[in-house]
Amino acid sequence: MSQQDFLEIRGLHKDFSGVQVLKGIDLAFHRGEIHALLGENGAGKSTLIKILTGVYSASSGEIIVEGNAFHGHSPKAANDAGLGAVYQDAELAWNMSVAENLLLGSERRWIDRRAMEKEAKAILTRIGLDIDPSARAGSLTAAQMQMLTLATLFHRKFKLIILDEPTARLSGRESELLFELIRRFKAEGLTIVYISHRLNEVKLLCDRATILRDGKVVQTLQREEIDEALVTRLMVNRSASDLVISNPGLATDGIALDVRGLTTSKLASTDLYVKRGEILGITGPIGGGMEQIEKALSGLVAYQGQISMDGRAVTFSSPSDALAAGIALIPEDRRKQALFPNLSMAENVSLPVLGRLLRFGLVLKSALLGHGREIVNQLSVHPAAPATKMRYFSGGNQQKAVIGKWLKRQQKVYIFSEPTSGVDVGAIRQIYEIMLKMAENGAAIILISTSFNELLSLSERIMVVHSGKVAAEAPRSAFDRDSLLAATLASGSA
Amino acid sequence: MTTVTNAATPSRSEAAGQDKTHPFVRFLRVWGTILVIAAVAIGFSIASPYFLTVSNLNNIIFSMFxxxxLSIGLTYVVAAGSFDLSIGTTVTTASIVCALCIPVVGAPMAIVIALLVSMLIGFINGALVTWFRISGIVGTIGVMFLLEGVNQYLTGGYQIAVGYDETFFRWLGQGRYGMIAVKSILLFVFFAIAYVIANRLRTGHYINAVGDNPLAAYYSGIPVYRWVIVSFVLSAFFCGIAGIFLAATSSSAQPTGGAGYLLEAFAAVFLGATILGKGKPHVLGTLLGVFFLYMVSNGMTQFGIDSSARKLFNGVVLLVAVGANAFLNKEELHLKFI
Known part of the structure; x- marks a missing residue:
């Protein structure tokens, strides 16, 4: 173990009842470095994190923290060793104040609210966060919650902090603030393990990056070696050019969805339309109004304005109205909003079309499974096991199931919200192909995404929404990565 | 749509991702509870020649009716993700309403009225936990107290007798074909209806979906409140049937006739959830759960085992079965204490 290493992993193995998930990991994290951990879903990242944070214990191998062997059997042991993690859904007590969250576990014997808020304010100021310590944690934005969670770990004197996709819900500007905070932690000598699917972030932020594949370390790259093509090849073991895809122009003349003067509490009057076969990309900072379009069009939020589909006026007051009119939403947070974890794959994809699978008014298991198998084959779901419970599938395959739910309903408009967030690289291309195929078959698609790559690959037209207004709208050809970024960031200064 | 080319090399853990447990553990998870039931049944049969006779089986089924x-009805509510603590008193109310109505409108109409009243109670329960935003536990405890008051008021604290001339009504509860009671046969009819509703009609599928992830159900355009209410109405409907038969069996309605069944029903539903390793309530499991509780009670009575020992045994079985199942199904973190 060299001087600069804070934590060293030697020959770490983990198996679950005989199935090897980690097959001998050797890895070291330096003091005061930001170290990216990259790999497809199922490569072993989450298992490794869970061992480091004491949720699982290793089958064999050693973990050495500051020269001492770490036997992580519980999250408490990991805490005591100074290891902690921030997960995608920041774990905060929503009904408690910022100060109470920050000082949780280190309160004085006599609780004095004002003193706590003062102490919290001092900590927040020290790390450069401007959050009101008396605010209810649940009232914070996603970005503030992430940063508060980080502050909490900082306050508890953690020495190694693992960040799992911290920017998944953040806009470009919010991410910048987060990066600033992470760099400040680094300067304080903390070790940051950074997990993200977004390679440009990794390049921007991290000192080194380790790529995992199939439970093993493939390679650790220095910052200057980090290169999208190389990393992708190391992650999926095939060339990155496989990931390049583009929309050949599938729009037809008929307008499927026409929206005039769509207004919500957070969105100024907006007009938009989508043609049959067209993919309309919408982007912008999170909270800037694009999610309002998604919510209004899927019946989740009250709106004013006129929506017509195929020329017929429709009004939505619930998701079932929107679905009946022909709009299906594939929501971003699929685990919470779209999937039934304990029902089988077949049951999941059958629910919206259950009425059609009836035989003599009865739901027969064979009909369910048959339908499930059809969808599974059509979308290359892996494993092709329609009777398996949903929670055993990986992120990418779960996303396919969400799409599969609506395939046979033949909706006119599909709204995809961040369709590839938390989806491994291999499955991303498949999902893109599915979306293009749907457009080719005449579906109008609204793609709401913060991934410029995705927007530029799939869209025929792109709208940028910020500060509750449409800031730019043009054919795809008018945009490139830089101009999209500029249009999105321009919002913040407005 | 054509098949999309499978560009990704499937990663290993994905391929193996379905079930990483040892085959023996998986076997126990599915068959463990049934093995215990069978073992106890075999034990009783060996110890007593009378235990495994048609007449005794009929006794068990008759007594568990x-x-x-109740338990089958409760299964729907638990599957929908809620609780119904008013089932015991709903049974009482149904039997009282039925007994009161018979002299006025005749038995068939009285049965219909009792069922309608029960379903109204179920509807109120459902409305409370959905539109009125009251938790299932609190809302149905409230209704339970309300019904206790109503039952007391309707009966004035005394039993209500059903006339001896009501032959059809009494046949329902007391009729026999040889050694087999009409009630025992009808239990299987009612079970079959419940099974079809749960497994072969859309109702059961939507209730399961709502119970598994109500938010996803809402996003999927499923009318979530409707199915929660339906689950309560179904629960109350089966309570209604139970109440009618309670009155038919004893030719009377008691002011507190059904109250004792509530906790047994909960035990049966959660014991039943472990049967066949489903990990969630299902009507077949529930029926087997009830059968087990009553079989043990029947067997132990034959051997003159004290009722305190019987209760002890039931408690141990419930805790061991549910506990072992939770252990075998170990999730990463257990943080639900409802």
Whole structure:
């Protein structure tokens, strides 16, 4: 173990009842470095994190923290060793104040609210966060919650902090603030393990990056070696050019969805339309109004304005109205909003079309499974096991199931919200192909995404929404990565 | 749509991702509870020649009738993700309403009225936990107290007798074909209806979906409140049937006739959830759960085992079965204490 290493992993193995998930990991994290951990879903990242944070214990191998062997059997042991993690859904007590969250576990014997808020304010100021310590944690934005969670770990004197996709819900500007905070932690000598699917972030932020594949370390790259093509090849073991895809122009003349003067509490009057076969990309900072379009069009939020589909006026007051009119939403947070974890794959994809699978008014298991198998084959779901419970599938395959739910309903408009967030690289291309195929078959698609790559690959037209207004709208050809970024960031200064 | 080319090399853990447990553990998870039931049944049969006779089986099924219907009804509510603590008193109310109505409108109409009243109670329960935003536990405890008051008021604290001339009504509860009671046969009819509703009609599928992830159900355009209410109405409907048969069996309605069944029903539903390793309530499991509780009670009575020992045994079995199942199904973190 060299001087600069804070934590060293030697020959770490983990198996679950005989199935090897980690097959001998050797890895070291330096003091005061930001170290990216990259790999497809199922490569072993989450298992490794869970061992480091004491949720699982290793089958064999050693973990050495500051020269001492770490036997992580519980999250408490990991805490005591100074290891902690921030997960995608920041774990905060929503009904408690910022100060109470920050000082949780280190309160004085006599609780004095004002003193706590003062102490919290001092900590927040020290790390450069401007959050009101008396605010209810649940009232914070996603970005503030992430940063508060980080502050909490900082306050508890953690020495190694693992960040799992911290920017998944953040806009470009919010991410910048987060990066600033992470760099400040680094300067304080903390070790940051950074997990993200977004390679440009990794390049921007991290000192080194380790790529995992199939439970093993493939390679650790220095910052200057980090290169999208190389990393992708190391992650999926095939060339990155496989990931390049583009929309050949599938729009037809008929307008499927026409929206005039769509207004919500957070969105100024907006007009938009989508043609049959067209993919309309919408982007912008999170909270800037694009999610309002998604919510209004899927019946989740009250709106004013006129929506017509195929020329017929429709009004939505619930998701079932929107679905009946022909709009299906594939929501971003699929685990919470779209999937039934304990029902089988077949049951999941059958629910919206259950009425059609009836035989003599009865739901027969064979009909369910048959339908499930059809969808599974059509979308290359892996494993092709329609009777398996949903929670055993990986992120990418779960996303396919969400799409599969609506395939046979033949909706006119599909709204995809961040369709590839938390989806491994291999499955991303498949999902893109599915979306293009749907457009080719005449579906109008609204793609709401913060991934410029995705927007530029799939869209025929792109709208940028910020500060509750449409800031730019043009054919795809008018945009490139830089101009999209500029249009999105321009919002913040407005 | 054509098949999309499978560009990704499937990663290993994905391929193996379905079930990483040892085959023996998986076997126990599915068959463990049934093995215990079978072992106890075999034990009783060896110890007593009388235990495994048609007449004794009929006795067990006859005695479990009320509890079985309550438990089956409760299964829907638990599957929808809520609780119904008013089932016991709903049974009482149904039997009282039925007994009171018979002299006025005749037995068939009285049965219909009792069922309608029960379903109204279920509807109120459902409305409370959905539109009125009251938790299932609190809302149905409230209704339970309300009904206790109503039952007391309707009966004035005394039993209500059903006339001896009501032959059809009494046949329902007391009729026999040889060694087999009409009620025992009808239990299987009611079970079959419940099974079809749960497994072969859309109702059951939507209730399961709502119970598994209500938010996803809402996003999927499923009318979530409707199915929660339906689950409560179904629960109350089966309570209604149980109440009617309670009155038919004893030719009377008691002011507190059904109250004792509530906790047994909960035990049966959660014991039943472990059967066949489903990990969630299902009507077949529930029926077997009830059968087990009553079989043990029957067997132990034959051997003159004290009722305190019987209760002890039931408690141990419930805790061991549910506990072992939770252990075998170990999730990463257990942080739900409802």
């Amino acid at each position: 009320t509890c079985a219907l």
